[in-house]
Amino acid sequence: MLWGCFASAGTGKLQCVQGTMNSLQYQEILDDNVMQSVTNLRLGRRWTFQQDNDPKHTSKSTRAWLQIKGWNILEFPTLFVLCILLASYFVISLFGGVMVFVFGISFPLLLIFVHMEEVGLKKTPMGIVIEALEQHEEGISNIADYISKVKE
Numbered sequence: 001m002l003w004g005c006f007a008s009a010g011t012g013k014l015q016c017v018q019g020t021m022n023s024l025q026y027q028e029i030l031d032d033n034v035m036q037s038v039t040n041l042r043l044g045r046r047w048t049f050q051q052d053n054d055p056k057h058t059s060k061s062t063r064a065w066l067q068i069k070g071w072n073i074l075e076f077p078t079l080f081v082l083c084i085l086l087a088s089y090f091v092i093s094l095f096g097g098v099m100v101f102v103f104g105i106s107f108p109l110l111l112i113f114v115h116m117e118e119v120g121l122k123k124t125p126m127g128i129v130i131e132a133l134e135q136h137e138e139g140i141s142n143i144a145d146y147i148s149k150v151k152e
Contacts (some may be wrong), residue, residue: 003029005037007047012037023059034071050074 001021005012007101013033017025026074049071051057066073 003033005034007037007041007043009041009043012041021056023056023062026056027062027065030065046072048072 001017002014003017003021004014013036015033016031017029021029035050049066050073056062
């Protein structure tokens, strides 16, 4: 199993874990890796530690250890995700018909018909797809030619 950390500034350390991790191993991994990753990523003092509700993360010993460290901890990450989901559901239900039209019909058509040179792309999205299909077709014809030569 692997343990790793990341932030908006990039990825932190990665550590291989042998066997099943318990609370004490988890605390050792945090002690060995988190602050070094914070330093390497130049996060300074304004960073928040976030973890899920795995039993080793929420055990009494881990909570006490984290309290001693004094890290800023996001206590209820699942509540945050739930709030995002509920807010999204509310927006979709409120503007559902409009959103279906915009994202389900208009947006794909716009991607097909709008030429993206003005934005900085050399080809339209549909042109990219057609080019990929032509390359795929060319590869298949090369394979077919090779097979016919082998048969002869």
